[in-house]
Amino acid sequence: MTTSAPVATPDITRQLAKFAVEARWEDLPEPARAAARRTFGNAVALMVGSSRHPAVAAILGALDGLGMPAQASVLGRAERLGVVWAPLVNGVAAHVEDFDDTHLPTVVHPGAAVVPAALALGEWRGASGEDVLCAVAVGVEVALRVGLGLTPAHFDQGWHLTGTAGHVGAAAAAGRMLGLGVNELQTALALGATQAAGLTAALGTMVKSFHPGKAAADGVEAALLAQRGFTSAPTMIEGRRGLAAVASPAAEPDLMVDELGSRWELEANAFKPYACGIVSHAIIDAAIELREQATAEEIESVELTVHPVVLDVMGVLNPAAGLEAKFSAPHCFAVGLLDGTAGLEQYTDARVGAADAQALRARVRIKLDPAVAKGAAVAQVTTADGRRLHAEVPHATGSAERPMTDAQLRAKASALVEPILGEGSVDLIDLAFAADALDDLDALTAAARPTGTSG
Amino acid sequence: MTTSAPVATPDITRQLAKFAVEARWEDLPEPARAAARRTFGNAVALMVGSSRHPAVAAILGALDGLGMPAQASVLGRAERLGVVWAPLVNGVAAHVEDFDDTHLPTVVHPGAAVVPAALALGEWRGASGEDVLCAVAVGVEVALRVGLGLTPAHFDQGWHLTGTAGHVGAAAAAGRMLGLGVNELQTALALGATQAAGLTAALGTMVKSFHPGKAAADGVEAALLAQRGFTSAPTMIEGRRGLAAVASPAAEPDLMVDELGSRWELEANAFKPYACGIVSHAIIDAAIELREQATAEEIESVELTVHPVVLDVMGVLNPAAGLEAKFSAPHCFAVGLLDGTAGLEQYTDARVGAADAQALRARVRIKLDPAVAKGAAVAQVTTADGRRLHAEVPHATGSAERPMTDAQLRAKASALVEPILGEGSVDLIDLAFAADALDDLDALTAAARPTGTSG
Numbered sequence: 001m002t003t004s005a006p007v008a009t010p011d012i013t014r015q016l017a018k019f020a021v022e023a024r025w026e027d028l029p030e031p032a033r034a035a036a037r038r039t040f041g042n043a044v045a046l047m048v049g050s051s052r053h054p055a056v057a058a059i060l061g062a063l064d065g066l067g068m069p070a071q072a073s074v075l076g077r078a079e080r081l082g083v084v085w086a087p088l089v090n091g092v093a094a095h096v097e098d099f100d101d102t103h104l105p106t107v108v109h110p111g112a113a114v115v116p117a118a119l120a121l122g123e124w125r126g127a128s129g130e131d132v133l134c135a136v137a138v139g140v141e142v143a144l145r146v147g148l149g150l151t152p153a154h155f156d157q158g159w160h161l162t163g164t165a166g167h168v169g170a171a172a173a174a175g176r177m178l179g180l181g182v183n184e185l186q187t188a189l190a191l192g193a194t195q196a197a198g199l200t201a202a203l204g205t206m207v208k209s210f211h212p213g214k215a216a217a218d219g220v221e222a223a224l225l226a227q228r229g230f231t232s233a234p235t236m237i238e239g240r241r242g243l244a245a246v247a248s249p250a251a252e253p254d255l256m257v258d259e260l261g262s263r264w265e266l267e268a269n270a271f272k273p274y275a276c277g278i279v280s281h282a283i284i285d286a287a288i289e290l291r292e293q294a295t296a297e298e299i300e301s302v303e304l305t306v307h308p309v310v311l312d313v314m315g316v317l318n319p320a321a322g323l324e325a326k327f328s329a330p331h332c333f334a335v336g337l338l339d340g341t342a343g344l345e346q347y348t349d350a351r352v353g354a355a356d357a358q359a360l361r362a363r364v365r366i367k368l369d370p371a372v373a374k375g376a377a378v379a380q381v382t383t384a385d386g387r388r389l390h391a392e393v394p395h396a397t398g399s400a401e402r403p404m405t406d407a408q409l410r411a412k413a414s415a416l417v418e419p420i421l422g423e424g425s426v427d428l429i430d431l432a433f434a435a436d437a438l439d440d441l442d443a444l445t446a447a448a449r450p451t452g453t454s455g
Numbered sequence: 456m457t458t459s460a461p462v463a464t465p466d467i468t469r470q471l472a473k474f475a476v477e478a479r480w481e482d483l484p485e486p487a488r489a490a491a492r493r494t495f496g497n498a499v500a501l502m503v504g505s506s507r508h509p510a511v512a513a514i515l516g517a518l519d520g521l522g523m524p525a526q527a528s529v530l531g532r533a534e535r536l537g538v539v540w541a542p543l544v545n546g547v548a549a550h551v552e553d554f555d556d557t558h559l560p561t562v563v564h565p566g567a568a569v570v571p572a573a574l575a576l577g578e579w580r581g582a583s584g585e586d587v588l589c590a591v592a593v594g595v596e597v598a599l600r601v602g603l604g605l606t607p608a609h610f611d612q613g614w615h616l617t618g619t620a621g622h623v624g625a626a627a628a629a630g631r632m633l634g635l636g637v638n639e640l641q642t643a644l645a646l647g648a649t650q651a652a653g654l655t656a657a658l659g660t661m662v663k664s665f666h667p668g669k670a671a672a673d674g675v676e677a678a679l680l681a682q683r684g685f686t687s688a689p690t691m692i693e694g695r696r697g698l699a700a701v702a703s704p705a706a707e708p709d710l711m712v713d714e715l716g717s718r719w720e721l722e723a724n725a726f727k728p729y730a731c732g733i734v735s736h737a738i739i740d741a742a743i744e745l746r747e748q749a750t751a752e753e754i755e756s757v758e759l760t761v762h763p764v765v766l767d768v769m770g771v772l773n774p775a776a777g778l779e780a781k782f783s784a785p786h787c788f789a790v791g792l793l794d795g796t797a798g799l800e801q802y803t804d805a806r807v808g809a810a811d812a813q814a815l816r817a818r819v820r821i822k823l824d825p826a827v828a829k830g831a832a833v834a835q836v837t838t839a840d841g842r843r844l845h846a847e848v849p850h851a852t853g854s855a856e857r858p859m860t861d862a863q864l865r866a867k868a869s870a871l872v873e874p875i876l877g878e879g880s881v882d883l884i885d886l887a888f889a890a891d892a893l894d895d896l897d898a899l900t901a902a903a904r905p906t907g908t909s910g
Contacts, residue, residue, distance in 0.1 A: 067524025241613035
């Protein structure tokens, strides 16, 4: 038996279940409530924005012959699916563009696994927005706590925490939405833990986004089973041959419950402003700053000084397709300067192939300097008329030091939603970022449906 | 990064996919075909026999509100469910009594994960029995091969291989049933691999049987997604941060494809004659042998000589309930002698509490001797009239050295099925053990439905 260090706290699954059952929205600290609202709104916007992605189309195609009842909405589309299936599709959509939230200490993307579970059950049961947001808060917190206890060794071993910890978090949110008691919710967490899976070999493929989608769907299923009398062992997370011992060579399960309920990891959930690898975000910030001073036509050359890790990840110098461009530092700079943003539109095949982007990318040189911080960038621009421009970004937008403001996050959400919903997008953004005020989710799911379609 | 030794064979997922696509029933060696028939028939009988189990009832209760289309049968019941859901229920039923098949080198119980996937898709698509049996053969072989490559280190770490390797095997069987090409089947295997999960902390609970149920359901889903264009990385089993590297500290992935298609691990799939822990099976054989020579009333004392491991596992001397009795060597001897068998009926609360079983258990003493083989037993009986009787069983029925005969396996199946189906059970057994001769599965699923109900 390979096992981790002995567990000092023997009832972690139980404590997490009690926390999930007993949390009350009005007792959450305001920063935690705000983080839950932002996590929900950001996830909703991504679901709508990615609702035409081929991964979403593949799943809907597969489900098409299965005689699905209309219980829960696929956001951004006319389809409504069974309450276990809608979370699968919405979870894939929320994550597939790598544009969602990130809890940096664990590298969990909690929104994609947790929000779809709470959303589907909330819609199905006519729950209030406050109940849904509280379930999101609880589910995210459980996912992050489980992640903290498993990682970094768990990640280093090759596990995708959004799939593993996400399974437990989604089960917590779903159990909360069904109003389970502590025993039943403990079983739901056990079912989540025993299904915790997701290999990082899947990174860069559709399967990466399948992990949170499946976590969300399995979480709903786990809560339904627990509600109907399915039973489990009580210590599936912390026990002998439980999740911590089996899936992490150096777990610290006590971190899962340390100050649980008083300190909220949820508050550290961060949001990506740009739809590409996080290490190039400072480059995009620098480009956006420089576009005030020079147009692309005026620029003769660009020198970006970054930490060597940036080129490891973002080293595609002349990308041929949209997905490649997400890993291209020159393209990131080019769209930042040309378009003033770096959303989904900036990483389409068409945008990557456009003449202006190609021309500007060709003028970018990258200089590596280990003295520059990993999340920082320095840009030097020389113009044709001999000016030398300079931008220095020590911390990128969306970093812990410089979180996205509410206005920035809503602008990101609007840009995601508008191509799908057109004029109706304003309504959806207003509803999604203040969802705790809603009597039920009907107005929100209706607003997320494209004009001319009906559920 | 913690990783296993380098992989000598780089295209294992691909090779398994090619094997699954290209296998032809008529080209299988006859022992492999026979093993597929036995695996299928045994699993069908267990599904029917356990169709009233509380774990099955809990799942059906949870699914009840989900507006399920009637696509695939729950064996032994009137319910028909969606093609992804029937495998969940049937997989749980096949495994929940710990009475199914076992591939001893890997401790995989392949039938419970693989047969429900092939069965549901076969029924849904009107496939021939031969196609279904070939999918079972292929899926079992893939599950066992993946298990061989991961274990023993994978099991020692705390993974339940029926859940982990079972996921990949079920995806292979399902992909085969859908007629996928090699690329698509490779994606199905990848989706199975990235969902490989199941903690042995669940042993002794309903969740243990949830593992193969979910493997079967996820396998069907994986094949449906792959068919509709979902894509993955090509080396999810053998690649960097793939299943072998992530989930086993000492994987030997080459074993997954060594002589694949010419040597069939399927042929080593063994069947349990008795519904209890395998280390007491020799005790039951000895008791059955002795019942020819003495009735329980005549017996004054029993001395069982066994390896110490037997008492570790089977050390409940005076069980109070059916589940405990599965781990009681004295109870196993008692029912063997009293009833001449040890099926589900022998491990009910009522049978455990019956006066004759209690009385005989009280007369059993256990003597430990490390010189006796783990799978063996020696029984010494002294009768009230002074006779000394002796039975020595070096290899239990169902062991590799003494596999169950077809007649024994059919008798086991009949005993499982009769309490549910009554007179109709003969038809089902005949169909289930020669399923490759069927034009489609309609007659079989109809025969598995209790009289007076309809699908």
